[in-house]
Amino acid sequence: MAMEYTVQKLASMAGISSRTLRYYDEIGLLKPMRISSSGYRIYGPAEVDRLQQILFYRTLGVRLESIKDILDAPSFDALTALKEHRQKLLEKRQQLDLLIANVEKTIAAIEGRCSMSDTEKFRGFKQRLIEENEQKYGEEIRAKYGDEAVNQSYEKFKNMTEDQYREYENLAERIIETFKAALATGDPGGELAQKAADLHRQWLSFTWSTYSKEVHAGLAQMYVDDERFTAYYDRHQPGLTQFLRDAILIYTGMKK
Amino acid sequence: MAMEYTVQKLASMAGISSRTLRYYDEIGLLKPMRISSSGYRIYGPAEVDRLQQILFYRTLGVRLESIKDILDAPSFDALTALKEHRQKLLEKRQQLDLLIANVEKTIAAIEGRCSMSDTEKFRGFKQRLIEENEQKYGEEIRAKYGDEAVNQSYEKFKNMTEDQYREYENLAERIIETFKAALATGDPGGELAQKAADLHRQWLSFTWSTYSKEVHAGLAQMYVDDERFTAYYDRHQPGLTQFLRDAILIYTGMKK
DNA sequence: ATTGACCTTCTCGTTACGTAAAGGTTTATA
DNA sequence: TATAAACCTTTACGTAACGAGAAGGTCAAT
Numbered sequence: 179m180a181m182e183y184t185v186q187k188l189a190s191m192a193g194i195s196s197r198t199l200r201y202y203d204e205i206g207l208l209k210p211m212r213i214s215s216s217g218y219r220i221y222g223p224a225e226v227d228r229l230q231q232i233l234f235y236r237t238l239g240v241r242l243e244s245i246k247d248i249l250d251a252p253s254f255d256a257l258t259a260l261k262e263h264r265q266k267l268l269e270k271r272q273q274l275d276l277l278i279a280n281v282e283k284t285i286a287a288i289e290g291r292c293s294m295s296d297t298e299k300f301r302g303f304k305q306r307l308i309e310e311n312e313q314k315y316g317e318e319i320r321a322k323y324g325d326e327a328v329n330q331s332y333e334k335f336k337n338m339t340e341d342q343y344r345e346y347e348n349l350a351e352r353i354i355e356t357f358k359a360a361l362a363t364g365d366p367g368g369e370l371a372q373k374a375a376d377l378h379r380q381w382l383s384f385t386w387s388t389y390s391k392e393v394h395a396g397l398a399q400m401y402v403d404d405e406r407f408t409a410y411y412d413r414h415q416p417g418l419t420q421f422l423r424d425a426i427l428i429y430t431g432m433k434k
Numbered sequence: 435m436a437m438e439y440t441v442q443k444l445a446s447m448a449g450i451s452s453r454t455l456r457y458y459d460e461i462g463l464l465k466p467m468r469i470s471s472s473g474y475r476i477y478g479p480a481e482v483d484r485l486q487q488i489l490f491y492r493t494l495g496v497r498l499e500s501i502k503d504i505l506d507a508p509s510f511d512a513l514t515a516l517k518e519h520r521q522k523l524l525e526k527r528q529q530l531d532l533l534i535a536n537v538e539k540t541i542a543a544i545e546g547r548c549s550m551s552d553t554e555k556f557r558g559f560k561q562r563l564i565e566e567n568e569q570k571y572g573e574e575i576r577a578k579y580g581d582e583a584v585n586q587s588y589e590k591f592k593n594m595t596e597d598q599y600r601e602y603e604n605l606a607e608r609i610i611e612t613f614k615a616a617l618a619t620g621d622p623g624g625e626l627a628q629k630a631a632d633l634h635r636q637w638l639s640f641t642w643s644t645y646s647k648e649v650h651a652g653l654a655q656m657y658v659d660d661e662r663f664t665a666y667y668d669r670h671q672p673g674l675t676q677f678l679r680d681a682i683l684i685y686t687g688m689k690k
Numbered sequence: 691a692t693t694g695a696c697c698t699t700c701t702c703g704t705t706a707c708g709t710a711a712a713g714g715t716t717t718a719t720a
Numbered sequence: 721t722a723t724a725a726a727c728c729t730t731t732a733c734g735t736a737a738c739g740a741g742a743a744g745g746t747c748a749a750t
Contacts, residue, residue, distance in 0.1 A: 181552075186696070192556045200698090201738060216746055218697055223552075230540070230555045237533065237559070242737070257544050264537045267530060274527050277493065281520045284486070288513050296437075296479075299486045300448045303493070442727070452728090457707060472715055474728055498706070 182211075183221045192229055207246050208232060231256065234263050238270070277302035353377045357422055366424035375429035378422075438467075439477045448485055463502050464488060487512065490519050494526075533558035609633045613678055622680035631685035634678075 185196040202208040203219065208229055211222035221229075228249065235245045248254060280302040287294045353374060360371035441452040458464040459475065464485055467478035477485075484505065491501045504510060536558040543550045609630060616627035 184697075191553060193559050195739080197738065216697075218746085226552050226555060233556070233559050234537065257541065260537055260541050260544070264534060264541070267534045267537060271527060271530050271534070274523060274530065278520060278523045278527070281490070281516055281523060285513065285516050285520070288516070296482050297447055299482060300489070303449050303489050440728075451707080453707065472728075474715085
């Protein structure tokens with residue numbers, strides 16, 4: 179209950195080496211609370227908390243210099259930072275899931291149960307690229323992100339079983355039919371249109387591992403912007419694409 | 435469909451830099467299939483597969499030199515290696531889950547919904563500690579009770595939720611307290627001592643998948659024989675270890 | 691009083707690349 | 721057909737985040 183730790187004590191508690199703590203002191207990332215009369219580093223509760231923050235960021239692969247900047251920024255707020263952490267960790271876990279899926283697919287491929295394209299072989303490794311993109315283009319990336327997601331879903335599509343595929347096509351037909359019926363009512367917020375939007379969500383979940391309102395809405399917008407999609411939907415009924423987008427925007431709460 | 439790639443092509447496909455590929459060539463980790471007339475590196479399907487393996491190992495933090503040794507070993511079998519990979523990745527995900535739980539706990543602590551001990555603050559960072567523990571104590575326990583039990587106990591430990599873990603720690607404290615009270619009565623066969631022994635059984639069941647009287651009794655004897663355990667229990671109260679063993683021997687029916 | 695387990699600073703080494711520099715090759719286009 | 725853009729090559733130096741000593745001071749207990 180002393181709440182004061184020497185290098186070794188703190189290090190073993192945190193599962194790191196004492197050298198690491200000295201290094202963090204050296205670069206000014208984590209300075210001890212005080213120095214004892216004999217020159218020993220003494221860490222207090224504030225340092226314990228800061229170390230915890232440091233390790234959080236480290237697991238995300240953030241460089242120490244950046245961690246320093248982040249923690250020392252006057253705008254730094256531990257709570258919101260932690261919530262961002264949680265988000266990042268969840269993303270990391272999803273990426274891990276992708277990798278695991280990839281390993282399992284590779285096993286299946288070796289055992290001859292299915293085949294794999296070269297691009298497919300590297301799925302799940304591209305975390306860095308995604309991060310870079312996110313940092314570079316920020317929010318603007320949504321269109322491109324959507325495109326990549328579509329590609330991925332196409333790949334996954336190839337992996338479906340016969341039964342799944344039939345159900346998938348069936349659902350696609352019902353979506354079109356329902357949207358057509360809804361279009362006749364003219365109300366994208368109406369019951370029928372919302373039912374169709376929900377079917378569309380189910381259809382997405384078929385090939386998409388993770389559903390989010392934002393992506394769903396973004397995709398709907400893309401349908402309108404991309405003439406390939408517009409052609410596909412409007413072939414069934416002119417004006418269907420726009421109506422579909424409006425219904426989905428309402429469904430996802432992006433529009434009243 | 436050419437199945438032949440230049441550095442850049444392969445690099446962008448795998449989500450790494452071309453420099454990385456040149457480096458891998460330099461250290462002999464991944465040599466191109468052939469060199470074109472103009473000196474360009476050309477990679478074929480075999481190299482693609484090898485790169486995939488390399489990246490699998492890299493995500494696990496294996497050093498490149500070790501990866502080379504592993505892949506070049508005549509005993510190397512891609513299939514079993516992949517199955518090990520899957521296992522490791524699943525472990526990594528569990529560790530991530532622990533970390534996420536930790537972040538959420540920290541958020542709750544900041545919001546004042548609960549408090550956190552210093553050791554608790556680093557839970558989830560300590561993959562290394564589990565390994566150390568395995569090296570220190572694993573061998574001895576393994577010798578006595580077999581690899582299976584230890585493996586299972588570690589697995590179960592890793593699978594515990596934060597809440598379960600707290601209950602587990604809580605139980606450990608209550609055991610000590612109850613045994614201390616029982617020691618005051620001086621009777622290892624008395625009601626209080628038997629209650630404590632039962633708590634100890636519950637505690638064991640937390641991490642041990644299969645309970646048996648024999649193992650329970652054997653463990654109690656080990657507590658006395660092994661000075662590390664003796665030191666731990668006697669620190670609370672001299673003579674506690676012996677008393678604890680006697681109580682458990684009676685509880686398990688190994689002694690009248 | 692001595693042993694062993696701590697602590698200190700200082701220095702050098704390592705891993706896995708990033709980042710030019712200086713130059714040859716291929717391909718698209720004007 | 722010229723010329724630029726976009727590839728490729730080797731060489732060589734820089735870096736991040738420590739690990740691993742060496743050489744020596746300090747603390748607690750026997």
